[in-house]
Amino acid sequence: MNPRILASTIRRILSQLRHDRRTIALLLVVPPLLLTLLYYMFKQAHPVFDGVGLIMLGVFPFVIMFLITSIAMLRERTSGTLERLLTTPMGKLDLLFAYGVAFGIAAAVQASIATGIAYWLLDLKTAASPGQVIGIAIANAVLGVALGLFFSAFARTEFQAVQFMPVVVVPQLLLCGLFVDRAHMVGWLQGISRALPMTYSVEALQQSGASYLLWRDLTVVVGCIILALVFAAATLRRRTP
Amino acid sequence: METAIEVRDLVIDRGKRRVLHGLTCEIPAGSVTGLLGPSGSGKTTLMRAMVGVQVVKSGRVTVLGSPAGASSLRHQIGYLTQAPSVYPDLTVRENAHYFASLYKNVTAADADATIKAVGLADAAKQLVSDLSGGQKARASLACAMVSRPRVLILDEPTVGQDPVLRDDLWRQFRELAASGVTVLVSSHVMDEAGRCDRLLLIREGHLIADDTPAAIREATHTTDLEDAFLHLIRERELV
Numbered sequence: 371m372n373p374r375i376l377a378s379t380i381r382r383i384l385s386q387l388r389h390d391r392r393t394i395a396l397l398l399v400v401p402p403l404l405l406t407l408l409y410y411m412f413k414q415a416h417p418v419f420d421g422v423g424l425i426m427l428g429v430f431p432f433v434i435m436f437l438i439t440s441i442a443m444l445r446e447r448t449s450g451t452l453e454r455l456l457t458t459p460m461g462k463l464d465l466l467f468a469y470g471v472a473f474g475i476a477a478a479v480q481a482s483i484a485t486g487i488a489y490w491l492l493d494l495k496t497a498a499s500p501g502q503v504i505g506i507a508i509a510n511a512v513l514g515v516a517l518g519l520f521f522s523a524f525a526r527t528e529f530q531a532v533q534f535m536p537v538v539v540v541p542q543l544l545l546c547g548l549f550v551d552r553a554h555m556v557g558w559l560q561g562i563s564r565a566l567p568m569t570y571s572v573e574a575l576q577q578s579g580a581s582y583l584l585w586r587d588l589t590v591v592v593g594c595i596i597l598a599l600v601f602a603a604a605t606l607r608r609r610t611p
Numbered sequence: 612m613e614t615a616i617e618v619r620d621l622v623i624d625r626g627k628r629r630v631l632h633g634l635t636c637e638i639p640a641g642s643v644t645g646l647l648g649p650s651g652s653g654k655t656t657l658m659r660a661m662v663g664v665q666v667v668k669s670g671r672v673t674v675l676g677s678p679a680g681a682s683s684l685r686h687q688i689g690y691l692t693q694a695p696s697v698y699p700d701l702t703v704r705e706n707a708h709y710f711a712s713l714y715k716n717v718t719a720a721d722a723d724a725t726i727k728a729v730g731l732a733d734a735a736k737q738l739v740s741d742l743s744g745g746q747k748a749r750a751s752l753a754c755a756m757v758s759r760p761r762v763l764i765l766d767e768p769t770v771g772q773d774p775v776l777r778d779d780l781w782r783q784f785r786e787l788a789a790s791g792v793t794v795l796v797s798s799h800v801m802d803e804a805g806r807c808d809r810l811l812l813i814r815e816g817h818l819i820a821d822d823t824p825a826a827i828r829e830a831t832h833t834t835d836l837e838d839a840f841l842h843l844i845r846e847r848e849l850v
Contacts, residue, residue: 378712386700389738450696454754457662458713459685608680609666611625 371463379460379468380475383442387476393438397476401430401484409492416493424496425548427485427503428575431477431511432568433539439473439518440531447522453610462606466599470515477511478504497578509591510571516598523605542568567594615640615762615793616661621670623656630656631816633670638795638809643788645807646797647840653816654797655693658764661795662690674762686714689760693767695751699740703731703750706739710754717758728783729753730776745771752780762793769796769803781806801837812840819843 387394405423412419446452446465455465481504488494496503517538525531545555545563552563563569567590574587616638623631630653638644646654659665660672663680672679675687697706703726711722726735729749734742739750752768763784769777781803784794788808796807804810805824812820812827820827820843828834831842 374715375713378709382698382701382705382709385705386698389700449699450692450694451698453664454690454692454696455713456664457685457688457690458710458758459682459715460713609664611666 371461371467372459375460375464376468376471379464380472383468383472384475386442387472397434397438397480398483400434401426401480402487404430405484405488405492419492420495422548423488423492423494424498424503424575425546425572427481427488428507428510428571429543429546429548429568430484431481431507432514432571433535433543434480435473435477435511435514436518436521436539437532437535439469439515440522440525440534441528443469443519443522444525444528444531452606456606456608462603463599465606466519466602469519470512470595470599473515474508474512477514478508481507481511496575498575499579502577502579502584503575506571506574506588506591509588509595510568513567513571513591513595513598516595516602519602520598520605523602542566545569546572548572567591613640614638615675616795617673618657618660619671619673621657621660621672622668623653623660623665624668625656629816631660634813634816634818636811636818636821638793638811640793641788641791642808643784643794643796643806644809644811645804646795646811646813647801647804648797648799648813650799652813654799654813655766657813658690658766658795658797662688662764684762686758687761689755689758689763691752691755691763691765691768695739695747697739697747697751697754699747700738702736702738703742703753704735706750707753707757711757714758721759722753722757725753725757728756730779745773745776748772749776760792763787763795765794765796767797767799769798777803801835801840804836810836812843814844817847819847 405426408423408426409419412422485500485504485507489500521534521538522531525534545559545566546568552560555563570587570590574584577584614637618634618636621631621634634657646657648654656665660667661674661679663684674684677684707722707726708719711717711719726732729752731746731749731753734746739747742750748771755763755765769780772780784796788794807824809823810820810827811818824836827836827839831839833839833842
C-alpha cells in the first residue's frame with residue numbers, strides 16, 4: 371500500500387460524494403426520519419423502542435453502505451476506470467482500503483447525527499454509551515463497505531447489484547435478534563445466526579461498557595471485515611478475458 | 612532503432628472466438644505508430660495486451676524490456692481506453708489531479724498544463740458528465756498523458772474531435788515522439804494514417820502490413836492508404 375495513493379483516492383471518493391448533494395441528503399436525513407417513525411410506532415411501549423431503535427442504529431449504516439459501495443464499485447468496473455487504475459501504480463489494496471475509509475467517514479457523520487437525535491430528541495435509553503454505539507455503527511458501516519466491494523464482483527449490472535441487498539442483508543436482519551430473541555429460535559437457526567456477522571454487531575450494541583463479550587463481538591466483526599476485503603481483493607483481477 | 616514494444620506470436624481468445632492469431636510485431640521507441648484496422652479487427656485487444664490487462668492465451672509482449680503488465684511499467688505507461696474512462700461525477704480538473712496524484716513527482720501544476728494541452732482549460736471546472744462526447748474523450752486523454760509516460764497507448768484518441776483540435780492533438784503526438792516517447796495510436800479512419808511514422812494494419816486478428824506509410828503506398832502502387840489497405844486485403848484473399 372502507498373499512503374499517498376491511498377490518501378488521494380479517499381479524497382477522490384469523498385469529492386464524488388460531495389458533488390452528489392441528493393445522496394448526501396438521503397444519507398443524513400433518512401436514518402433519523404425512520405427512527406422518528408419507530409419512536410411514534412412504539413410510543414405506547416417505550417421499552418420496545420429502546421431495543422429496536424438501538425439495533426436500527428447499527429443496521430442503517432450497514433445496509434446503506436453495502437448498497438452505496440456495491441454500486442460505486444460496479445461503476446468502477448463497468449466505466450473502465452478500474453481497468454485504467456490497474457494500469458497505474460495503484461495497488462488493489464489502495465483502492466479497497468480507500469473505499470473502506472472514505473465511506474467509513476461518511477458513515478461516522480451519518481451515525482453521529484442519527485445517534486444524537488435518537489438520544490436527545492427521541493429519548494433513547496441504552497446500556498451502552500452513545501460513543502460506544504457510534505463506534506459500533508462505524509464498524510458496521512465498514513463491514514457493509516467490505517461486503518459491498520466483494521459482492522459487486524458478482525453483478526454485471528446495477529439491477530443485479532441492488533438485488534444482492536435482499537440476499538446479503540435481509541437474512542442477517544431476520545436472524546440478528548431484532549424480530550425474535552436468538553435464544554428462542556430453533557437450534558439450526560441459532561447456528562446460522564452465529565455464522566452471520568451482524569449477529570455480533572447487534573450483540574455488541576446491547577453490551578454496557580467494555581465487557582469481554584463486547585471485545586469478542588467487535589473482534590468477530592473486524593475479522594469479517596478483513597476476510598471480506600481479502601476476498602474482494604481476490605476478485606479484482608488486473609488481467610481480464 | 613531501439614524497440615519499445617515487442618509482440619511475439621501473440622494468441623488471444625475472447626470467449627470461444629480467437630481474436631488474435633499469433634501476431635508478431637515491433638514498435639520502435641520515440642515514434643508514432645498507427646494501429647489501423649476495421650472495428651472488431653483486434654486493435655483494442657492488442658492494446659490491452661500491451662498494457663497488461665488482457666488475459667493472453669500464448670505468446671509474449673515485452674514493453675521497455677519488461678513483460679507487459681510488470682509493476683515497474685506502471686509508472687511509465689499511459690493508457691487511453693476507447694470509451695472515456697474518467698469519473699463523470701468529478702470535474703475535469705479533479706479527474707486530472709487525481710490521476711496525477713497516483714504517480715510520484717507529478718504535480719497539480721502538471722495536471723493543469725495537461726488540461727490546457729488537450730484544449731479543456733475553459734472546461735476545467737465543469738463536471739465531466741456535463742461535457743460533450745469529444746470533450747469527455749479529451750478529459751480521458753488528459754488523464755492518460757498527465758504522468759508524462761515513456762509509452763502512450765491511445766485507443767482512438769481523435770474520434771469525434773473537431774478538425775482543428777485533431778490537428779493540434781496529432782502535432783502533440785509528434786512532439787512527444789520527438790522527445791523520445793513511444794506513441795501507439797489506433798484508428799479506424801485512414802486519413803490519419805499518413806501522419807504516423809509506421810503503420811500496423813490488422814484485419815480479423817492477422818497483421819497484414821507493418822511498414823512506413825510511404826513503403827506501404829509504394830509496395831501496393833497506390834497513392835492513397837485506403838486503397839493500399841484494400842489492395843493488401845485482396846492480395847491475401849487470392850493467396
